[in-house]
Amino acid sequence: MTSASRSDKPADPARDAAFKRELVALIPHLRAFARTLTGDPTSADDLAQDAMMKAWDARASFEMGTNMKAWTFMILRNQFYSEKRRSWRQSQLDQEAAERTLVAIDDPSAPVALDELRMGLGMLPAEQREALILVGAGGFAYEEAAEICGCAVGTVKSRVSRARRALQAILERGDYDRDGASASEAMGSILAHAERLSNAR
Amino acid sequence: MAQAHLNWGFMKKSPKGSPELDEARLRQQAIGARLRQLFDDVVNEPVPDDFLEILRRAEPEGSVSPAAVGKSTAEGDEA
Numbered sequence: 297m298t299s300a301s302r303s304d305k306p307a308d309p310a311r312d313a314a315f316k317r318e319l320v321a322l323i324p325h326l327r328a329f330a331r332t333l334t335g336d337p338t339s340a341d342d343l344a345q346d347a348m349m350k351a352w353d354a355r356a357s358f359e360m361g362t363n364m365k366a367w368t369f370m371i372l373r374n375q376f377y378s379e380k381r382r383s384w385r386q387s388q389l390d391q392e393a394a395e396r397t398l399v400a401i402d403d404p405s406a407p408v409a410l411d412e413l414r415m416g417l418g419m420l421p422a423e424q425r426e427a428l429i430l431v432g433a434g435g436f437a438y439e440e441a442a443e444i445c446g447c448a449v450g451t452v453k454s455r456v457s458r459a460r461r462a463l464q465a466i467l468e469r470g471d472y473d474r475d476g477a478s479a480s481e482a483m484g485s486i487l488a489h490a491e492r493l494s495n496a497r
Numbered sequence: 498m499a500q501a502h503l504n505w506g507f508m509k510k511s512p513k514g515s516p517e518l519d520e521a522r523l524r525q526q527a528i529g530a531r532l533r534q535l536f537d538d539v540v541n542e543p544v545p546d547d548f549l550e551i552l553r554r555a556e557p558e559g560s561v562s563p564a565a566v567g568k569s570t571a572e573g574d575e576a
Contacts, residue, residue: 316552323548328539332532345551352555408524408531417535432529433536464524 315355318364323348325365325434326372332429333376335418343379347372366436370444373426380422408467416466420459427455428463 326347330340351358351368358367417425423445430441431452438456442449 312556316556320549320552323544324540324542327542327544328536331539332536341545341548345548348548349551349555352552408527410531410535413528413531413535417532428532429536433533460525460528463528464521467524467528 311360312355314360315358316352319348319351319355319368322365322368326368329369329372329429329434330376332417332433333373333422333426335414343372343376346379347375350375363440366440366444369430369434369436370446373444377422412467413463416463419466420462424455424459424462427452428459431456432460 323344326344327341330344330347331337334340334343347368350371354371358364417428420428426445427441430436430444431438434441436444438449438452442452445452
């Protein structure tokens with residue numbers, strides 16, 4: 297086990313309990329961040345659990361009363377990238393599932409299909425995806441997202457807007473290419489298009 | 498899809514009422530709403546038991562109830 301420092305310092309049970317209460321309340325959010333980041337429920341829960349435990353182990357360094365949500369999200373994010381480095385997201389884009397979910401949206405105000413959005417998110421570069429999730433769904437201000445991602449506020453802003461544009465283009469291409477090109481051809485051109493967009497400036 | 502579409506009062510009308518821009522805004526709104534739903538759906542899921550279980554096992558002994566400590570040491574399944 298890793299709990300080496302058990303008896304060095306008198307533990308502060310009250311503080312630990314307060315920390316734990318707050319951490320437990322954040323678990324659903326950590327799971328949601330992990331799920332939208334990885335696109336895969338199983339590896340997402342592994343990631344969320346790892347982040348939760350890292351946060352628990354580092355609880356002494358957390359200043360109570362500050363933003364624990366942002367702090368734990370930062371831990372999760374760092375964990376995601378360190379694991380991502382040893383492969384993992386390669387298998388993420390399940391071509392078959394992608395083809396199945398390429399459905400038309402003829403009405404611009406029609407709700408976007410969740411599967412389609414999930415697929416689109418998975419096609420974004422990771423740093424755009426995380427910026428969009430943090431700001432667009434996680435409820436973080438640009439400044440907080442910048443702190444979580446360890447980058448400038450302006451960088452977050454431009455990542456979010458690029459992510460929005462790319463996502464929209466991806467979803468629209470699913471529409472345009474539906475009739476005519478085969479689904480896999482459509483996928484190919486969507487990917488190429490998304491890549492062009494994300495490389496653009 | 499060149500039909501007339503709703504002019505949402507809260508949205509800035511595009512120059513010349515360009516249908517493309519209006520449409521883009523509608524799509525962005527739809528995407529934004531779906532993204533939040535994707536996230537919130539997970540937030541609203543019940544938390545799997547193993548999260549709390551792992552956290553419980555990690556607690557320093559001092560702060561765990563005596564019953565729980567007694568149970569885990571009595572079983573002594575792992576060194």
